[in-house]
Amino acid sequence: MANRLFVISGPSGAGKGTLVKGLMSVREDLWLSVSATTRQPRPGEIDGETYFFLSREEFDRRIEEGDFLEWADVHGNRYGTLRSAVEQRLEDGLSVILEIDVQGALIVQRSYPEAILIFVKPPSFEELRKRLIGRGTESEEQIELRLANAKMEMELEGCYNYSVTNDEVDIAVSELNSIIDFEIG
Ligand code: ADP
Ligand code: 5GP
Numbered sequence: 001m002a003n004r005l006f007v008i009s010g011p012s013g014a015g016k017g018t019l020v021k022g023l024m025s026v027r028e029d030l031w032l033s034v035s036a037t038t039r040q041p042r043p044g045e046i047d048g049e050t051y052f053f054l055s056r057e058e059f060d061r062r063i064e065e066g067d068f069l070e071w072a073d074v075h076g077n078r079y080g081t082l083r084s085a086v087e088q089r090l091e092d093g094l095s096v097i098l099e100i101d102v103q104g105a106l107i108v109q110r111s112y113p114e115a116i117l118i119f120v121k122p123p124s125f126e127e128l129r130k131r132l133i134g135r136g137t138e139s140e141e142q143i144e145l146r147l148a149n150a151k152m153e154m155e156l157e158g159c160y161n162y163s164v165t166n167d168e169v170d171i172a173v174s175e176l177n178s179i180i181d182f183e184i185g
Contacts, residue, residue: 009105010120013132013152016165022173031089032097039077070107079118102153119160123167
């Protein structure tokens, strides 16, 4: 048994949040990192649970102080992983899940080469568009930006240790679960 750092990423709308929720409901040995962001909260999102919602000034101050393990500009806002919480959980012997964008995943890979990167992809680009529209959380303009970014993000799949296609949620969660079992040993 070894605790590991897992990074789950892939294009917006692929279903990362849905799969991570499913995964966390069946495992107790994982800790899900709560990121910081400068994006506005969506209805129902709770500060400190979904994200730590920070002003741009506060976010940039924390960059200066070295508080982020990684951070990136994603679809027009800043998002970052808080270093101290992740390092503490790893020291405690838990495995940690980061659900972050592709740029952030590659930064983590450089600083933690032993991290396991898992790419979540949609069955098709059309399905990705449908999911983003169906989620109903972004403006049309934001959806187009996320789809344009998805084209570039899909090209980085080869940098990952594993890929999971999110066609049926249950099957994809069980694939993720098997990868984690295998890597934890
Ligand atoms: P991400 O976190 O990658 O941005 P979400 O988990 O928010 O993506 O999923 C985007 C939308 O697609 C949500 O409305 C979600 O309910 C839906 N969704 C997720 N997985 C599937 C799936 N396998 N089949 C159909 N819809 C899905
Ligand atoms: P959303 O605005 O839909 O919650 O997230 C937008 C994107 O930001 C998603 O791809 C999500 O994975 C990514 N993201 C969330 N937290 C972080 C983080 O801490 N770091 C990075 N690099 N990306 C993040």
